[in-house]
Amino acid sequence: MNIQKTISSFELEQKNQQEQLATNNIDITLEQSFSKNKPLETFLKHACYPILMSAVALTIFCGFYFSIDFGLCNITFLFCTIIYLAICERFIPYKKEWHPNAKEWRRDGIYLFMTMMGGASSVAAIFYIASLVPPLDANIPLWLEIVLTLLLTSLGTYVFHRASHELPWLWRFHGIHHATHKVNVGNNALNHIFDVFGRRLLAQLPMALIGISPPALFVVSVFNIAQGYFSHANVDVKLGWLNYWVGSPEQHRLHHSVDITEAGHYSVDITIWDRLFNSYFWQPGRKPIEIGVRKPNTFPLSNDIFKNLIHPFRKKKYYSQVPEKNKFEWRFWPRLFVISSALITAALVMSLT
Template sequence: MSSLPRPKRSYAAYSSALLGLLSLFGVLCFHFPELLTSREFRAVYSETFARNLLLVGLVAAFLLGTLAILRGRNRRIALIGVGSATLAVLVGGTNVQFDSIGKTSYSLGLDWFVISLFFSALVFVPMERFLGKRDISPLRPGWRTDLAYFFMSHVLVQFILILVTASTSTIAGLAMFPSLKAAIQSLPVWGQFLIAVFVADLAQALLHRAYHNIPWLWRFHAVHHSSREMDWLAGSRIHFVEIVMTRSAVLLPLLILGFSASAVNAYVVLVGLQAVLAHANLGIRFGPLEYLLVLPRYHHWHHARQKEYIDVNYAIHLPLVDMLMGTFKLPRKQEEWPQEYGVMKLETVPRGIMEQHLMPFRRKKDYDDYVA
């Protein structure tokens, strides 16, 4: 007796749930801006922009949720969206008022999570739907785990910055290169930015290679490589310890060499954009540009579950870095893509964000519930 096919998921219902919850988070940010919003990120957007974005999210959550309920598709999920949006309105909606935002010794980046997730999904979900190399759903297996990683890395952004700053500032202060600093600082911002990209990419590629070749470091990095599907959200799956180590290794040479704040900030923007793009499920043919910039096909081969690609393509921005390191490898035919992604031994990485964070500290080598 054959089993009945699973009903298709309603994108309207899941979109409603996402927008409803994000709207509720947004209202909470208006109520508790000192505790829930990042001071650095608040400087990027205006209050008017935030209120208008909240209004769009609320309206869309109600409309999409109602549509899914009327069609009888994933009603429980749709009710989460409509219910969250309703609660957001009841606790103030777009009318929450506040005076000045006070200073606190720490805060969460909930605003960074809400805005980043909203626009990333808005851009990449349609792009992957129509330009994707592989026909995979945004709700593919493991998406909840990757969304949890996305939430963690964005909400805890200020704590990550504190740890990174603490781990690099003292060392940077001890290592002084006045003449080199002066030469770099004499360059225009765009020149500093280009050099910063190369220096940071070289530092990160060297550490990246160490992740793959030093067993105790690999246990942290294996979490990132455990994704069985590659899309815009998969790049978020990074162990918290790896985030701190990698950002410290990248920030240290930039601090030592005295790059301007504008150049460093521009680099940080590039990191955010390219990290999402490199993992995205996009089958676009970029031609010779693939040899100048790290694009999806290039980085996908780094994630390939094939022995001949275990020790290649470590660069995050520039393939030139891999060429200099002798780790560049890319099939000439642009239609050649990996057939499978993930760690070579799937049973060594468990499912779920909590189990994966504990995994590097355990002696256990194999798991029954693993990323298969």
């Protein structure tokens, strides 16, 4: 009787397993037929980033070969990148709820204008400082200038961005960018004008003082525009091993997480500084818990542009996004000092020889 019972329970278990297997197979078949029926989506998921990087190469080539004004190349590339990624977002969204509506597009257009004004003001300030302190003449090969510019601008941006999350008086400006609950290509430009000014100034002033040539600055700026908007795009792409070298939407979504333990990833260009200073948390498939700021009621609604403009100057008790225990640790300060000194010294030595 007991043997009979055991046999029938074994048969039942086997039957259940077969049913489960059949269901799984149906799921896999459905998924395969779904991707077969959507070849454009499947193609875009794989080709979104390679197409963008090809556009970077093409823009740089055209800039040099046809001697087009670098500023004109940059601005044309910026708008083409936004349009391209907005189209990709429609076909391969990470989250459909993150699509901007018409009102948000208009709002983000105004923020984009302010972001560009912040960038232009930082360039004006750099020119002014360079007129007071005559820049050196970097006499080094172009490829070396490009590598140096990439590393130094990335380090400057990393330091300013990280400080903006950890210091309350800077977070009051940068938090405006994080107060939204969507991450898409449109709201990448949702910034306070002074936040953009400070970040660009810190990133670009050393280049101007060292005397890095306009061609090297052009190459790095085109790459950085592509990386900045791509990382912020609401696209379902997976870069795989490239995530260990360059910024991506997979990492930057985590940067916008309210959970501080996963919200590092301060760089959107190259990941070297995040990895060196312990703020690299990406793992394959990891998704942010929730998007936004730690204390949501401390910032105005993103749609109220004027309130956001004056918000950092209103007298209020401020906090930082990163609690004390998660801030930059003292053991990293010597590393930061040695690396930045080495890079600047290398640039100075090379420009003087």
